Amino acid sequence: MQINKAKQLFERLLSFTANAEQQMVDALPRFAEAAEHKSLRKAFENHLEETQGQLKRLEQAAENLEGIRLKQLKDVPLAALIEDSDAIIENTAPGPIRDFALIGAARKIEHYEIAAYRTLRSLAKELGYADLRALLKETLEEEQAADEKLKKLSNKKIELAND
Template sequence: MESLKAGTKSLDNMEDLFIEKLKMLYDVEDRLVDALPKMADAAADAQLKRAFDEHAEVSRRQKERLAWCFDWLNVEAETSTCEAIKGMISDGEVIMKADGDPDVKDAALIAAAQGVEHYEIAEYGAARTFASRLGLDDIADLLQQTLDEEAQTDHKLTDLAASRVNPSAQV
């Protein structure tokens, strides 16, 4: 299936939009399962490393939940390229390769990760709303569970930045 970017996909109803959103989120989680361990390796702070590793596992479970949604809908679990996440991961790769103060680099990694979290919160919120509109309450509940996990991760990153990383970073 071609992505919306290709300009050939038709969105004729909310179900089309919802399925396209799920495919895009499947791509997001697929890419994050690969990117988060690399971010953990690049982080200097032990708690930040652990947070990235833990969220990689959470992303694996979220991807499994999305696969369940596809099964429930009798739709093939496939991705629709998410250009936004590709760009955010690319920005993170630049940070990971950068030289400089390790604490400053960790602060940059947290900021990049929070950008991803905020994007996921927006996209999962939209998907949950679409599922509710379509009367797919079980799927809406699963998407809400993921939305809650993304908010928890964002709060954890904020706490790490405020209590450990940012105060240690060279001014």
């Protein structure tokens, strides 16, 4: 079936994004465990908690919207980004280089999610879902804060070995 309505597109994007958050709920504990720097570990652990809340928000949104339900759709690009992060963990020893690389990989994921939430918010506006738009803003702000936190960690806290 071809998608020709904004509502169908919204349902599809909502489903992909919920799947993305679910994938992150599964992946973030691995990132936290792999991080050596305490602040980075903590950042991943905090974001795991937030991510669980973000997933609930999307599930709640689907329940509250007439004619919208979450479908089982795999967010393939996000799965690839997570694979990338797992490859970093596999190919580095614990320490600052791994932490730095992991921050870079996690920031790619945050930016991907930020783009997804921006699109969802635009569509929500189009569809007149004002409450949902506000709800999605909360998540968007969490993703932006997570990215900012990672940026600061890579700038200040992670000292790369120079030898």
